[in-house]
Amino acid sequence: MLWGIPPGLLLIAGAFVVPLLPGAWRKTYMTLLPLAGLWALAGAQPGTFYSFNFFAYELSPVRIDGLSLIFGYIFHIAATLSVIFAWHNEDVVEQMAGLSYAGAGIGAVFAGDLITLFIYWEAMAITSVFMIWARRTDAAYNAGMRYLIVQVGSGVLLLSGAILIAHETGSVVFEKMTLGNLATWLILLAFGIKCAFPFLHNWLPDAYPAATATGTVFLSAFTTKCAVYALARGFPGTEILIYVGAAMAAFPLFYALIENDLRRVLSYSLNNQLGFMVVGVGIGTTLAINGAAAHAFAHILYKTLLFMAMGAVLYRAGTVKASELGGLYKSMPFTAFFCIIGAASISTPLFAGFVGKSLTISATAKGGYEIVWLILMFASAGVFLVSGIKIVHSAFFASDAGIQCREAPPNMLVGMGLTAILCVAVGVYSPWLYSILPYDVTYQPYTMDHVINQLQLLLFTALAFGLLTRFRLIPEAKNSVNLDFDITYRRWLPQLYRWLITLTRDGWNSFLQDLINGVHRVIAYMFKHHGPEGILARTWPTGSMALWVALLLGGFLLLYYS
Amino acid sequence: MNETTQTTTTETSVKTTRWLDDSKNVDKIFWALIGVCAVFIVVEPFYHKHPYLGFDGMFGFFAFFGFLAPLFLVFFGRCISLLLARKDDFYDAALKQSEDNH
Numbered sequence: 100m101l102w103g104i105p106p107g108l109l110l111i112a113g114a115f116v117v118p119l120l121p122g123a124w125r126k127t128y129m130t131l132l133p134l135a136g137l138w139a140l141a142g143a144q145p146g147t148f149y150s151f152n153f154f155a156y157e158l159s160p161v162r163i164d165g166l167s168l169i170f171g172y173i174f175h176i177a178a179t180l181s182v183i184f185a186w187h188n189e190d191v192v193e194q195m196a197g198l199s200y201a202g203a204g205i206g207a208v209f210a211g212d213l214i215t216l217f218i219y220w221e222a223m224a225i226t227s228v229f230m231i232w233a234r235r236t237d238a239a240y241n242a243g244m245r246y247l248i249v250q251v252g253s254g255v256l257l258l259s260g261a262i263l264i265a266h267e268t269g270s271v272v273f274e275k276m277t278l279g280n281l282a283t284w285l286i287l288l289a290f291g292i293k294c295a296f297p298f299l300h301n302w303l304p305d306a307y308p309a310a311t312a313t314g315t316v317f318l319s320a321f322t323t324k325c326a327v328y329a330l331a332r333g334f335p336g337t338e339i340l341i342y343v344g345a346a347m348a349a350f351p352l353f354y355a356l357i358e359n360d361l362r363r364v365l366s367y368s369l370n371n372q373l374g375f376m377v378v379g380v381g382i383g384t385t386l387a388i389n390g391a392a393a394h395a396f397a398h399i400l401y402k403t404l405l406f407m408a409m410g411a412v413l414y415r416a417g418t419v420k421a422s423e424l425g426g427l428y429k430s431m432p433f434t435a436f437f438c439i440i441g442a443a444s445i446s447t448p449l450f451a452g453f454v455g456k457s458l459t460i461s462a463t464a465k466g467g468y469e470i471v472w473l474i475l476m477f478a479s480a481g482v483f484l485v486s487g488i489k490i491v492h493s494a495f496f497a498s499d500a501g502i503q504c505r506e507a508p509p510n511m512l513v514g515m516g517l518t519a520i521l522c523v524a525v526g527v528y529s530p531w532l533y534s535i536l537p538y539d540v541t542y543q544p545y546t547m548d549h550v551i552n553q554l555q556l557l558l559f560t561a562l563a564f565g566l567l568t569r570f571r572l573i574p575e576a577k578n579s580v581n582l583d584f585d586i587t588y589r590r591w592l593p594q595l596y597r598w599l600i601t602l603t604r605d606g607w608n609s610f611l612q613d614l615i616n617g618v619h620r621v622i623a624y625m626f627k628h629h630g631p632e633g634i635l636a637r638t639w640p641t642g643s644m645a646l647w648v649a650l651l652l653g654g655f656l657l658l659y660y661s
Numbered sequence: 662m663n664e665t666t667q668t669t670t671t672e673t674s675v676k677t678t679r680w681l682d683d684s685k686n687v688d689k690i691f692w693a694l695i696g697v698c699a700v701f702i703v704v705e706p707f708y709h710k711h712p713y714l715g716f717d718g719m720f721g722f723f724a725f726f727g728f729l730a731p732l733f734l735v736f737f738g739r740c741i742s743l744l745l746a747r748k749d750d751f752y753d754a755a756l757k758q759s760e761d762n763h
Contacts (some may be wrong), residue, residue: 178707429679477734481734513683548711556726581741582746
């Protein structure tokens with residue numbers, strides 16, 4: 100560890116120096132800081148460090164092992180690449196937020212206990228929201244607020260679970276858990292929110308497209324992959340995750356296909372890729388956990404590259420709406436080239452995604468999960484269509500929208516270029532990635548049948564896309580909101596709340612009105628009989644009383660003598 | 662603000678006709694793709710497969726699957742679009758309405 104500073108904390112503490120440094124010094128410092136962290140990590144020994152007692156519990160802020168190291172490496176790499184991509188950005192709040200957010204993510208994957216995890220978990224939420232607010236629009240403010248509520252909520256669930264576990268077991272060590280009691284379900288739910296499980300996922304396609312051009316690049320790397328790490332650490336081999344992951348891998352694709360905002364398309368496809376990792380965690384064999392970690396590593400690289408390309412388009416063209424773009428390869432040829440590398444890296448042989456994803460898919464097949472395997476195959480073809488072909492085609496090659504702009508700034512190109520080199524390097528030389536996996540692996544992704552089958556899948560997907568485009572069957576890109584589960588809290592719950600308020604208010608008012616009316620009626624009734632004109636208020640003549648007395652007396656006599 | 666710096670360049674770069682601007686060349690790419698796909702079907706009998714699940718060893722399984730997946734995706738994507746697409750001010754309108762009420 101560098102100067103004895105725990106991984107993650109180096110970046111968080113380092114972020115506070117940022118505003119003190121002038122111009123180019125600041126950028127250099129920001130680039131070197133995560134590199135220094137990476138260098139320190141390369142020489143780190145496995146073990147638990149800095150343990151101390153907090154009340155009755157032992158906290159271990161730093162635990163280094165195979166699983167945390169691979170995430171630590173890629174988080175440092177992603178932080179470095181994102182800083183280079185954002186080099187032109189002078190917004191000091193975003194710079195500080197970016198570094199400390201990366202630091203919180205790194206800290207979380209090295210957390211050895213649930214309390215430390217909770218602290219970094221919330222730190223990630225609080226720092227990352229500034230990437231969204233830095234856009235400084237009303238829409239971004241609102242999206243950021245929704246994002247923050249969901250993320251902090253996830254942390255509260257995590258803390259509740261941790262407290263229950265501490266109460267039950269007397270220990271807060273973050274290790275493998277078995278679902279079965281409230282505590283573990285709460286923690287799974289907390290992880291599930293950050294991992295964008297179905298029905299808990301809406302914060303992702305809501306917030307990421309709302310962030311700044313450079314902010315989304317940061318956001319795409321850390322939060323969700325940190326959740327994948329937490330699942331791999333806490334719930335490996337939990338069978339329900341296989342099916343949750345399969346659902347995640349498939350359903351966001353339909354939304355990605357019809358979505359117009361290309362950064363939202365990428366957000367949905369990010370959600371789909373998380374599904375593969377969750378399936379891997381659910382299967383839980385060493386091959387599958389290796390698969391989830393390798394896929395997370397590769398995924399961060401190519402998704403960062405795709406978000407960078409779209410960020411560059413947003414920065415230069417002013418929009419990432421598919422309906423407003425097209426033909427940009429003329430103005431931004433390098434960005435187009437890097438975007439193609441990113442698209443190819445999703446699952447094409449010789450690129451990062453192929454090397455990463457193959458492990459999980461093999462683990463699914465070896466486990467005999469036929470249906471899940473078929474869903475993952477569909478998801479592989481589908482994500483290549485929406486996140487690869489659609490993105491590249493809509494932005495750079497579809498009919499020219501007439502946008503004339505400059506190529507991306509040099510720092511963006513350098514950021515994209517370095518990421519692209521890593522995507523190819525990891526794909527071409529697979530032993531490098533496999534050597535840093537949590538478990539020893541003897542896996543050969545480049546067998547003849549595997550390569551041919553993968554190419555068949557992708558080429559025929561491309562062919563189907565070509566035919567669908569020719570027959571104009573691809574859904575037309577248009578501005579629309581495609582209703583998703585967030586309608587529950589963005590529309591229905593507020594409506595229900597307003598309805599209940601109206602109901603309560605009107606109900607109370609009408610109750611009061613009825614009460615007043617009732618009192619009025621009683622008074623009117625009394626007045627009718629007892630008022631000055633009322634029957635009971637009349638003076639009675641003495642004659643009538645004598646008559647009544649005589650009648651009563653007569654009646655009494657009759658009864659007495661009969 | 663680091664967004665939306667739409668920068669215009671000189672007219673000359675726009676006027677140049679690129680190879681891809683000609684639809685005949687796009688056709689060429691399409692036919693080339695068909696050709697490559699055909700090659701990948703032809704090679705089917707000439708390599709050894711290791712199917713894990715049985716059905717993945719069928720002739721051209723990955724090719725057919727790759728071809729059918731987008732059709733399935735597009736069909737249901739269109740259905741979802743028909744059912745769930747709303748105007749893009751859907752949530753803004755709701756927000757505005759709630760603000761008006763207060």
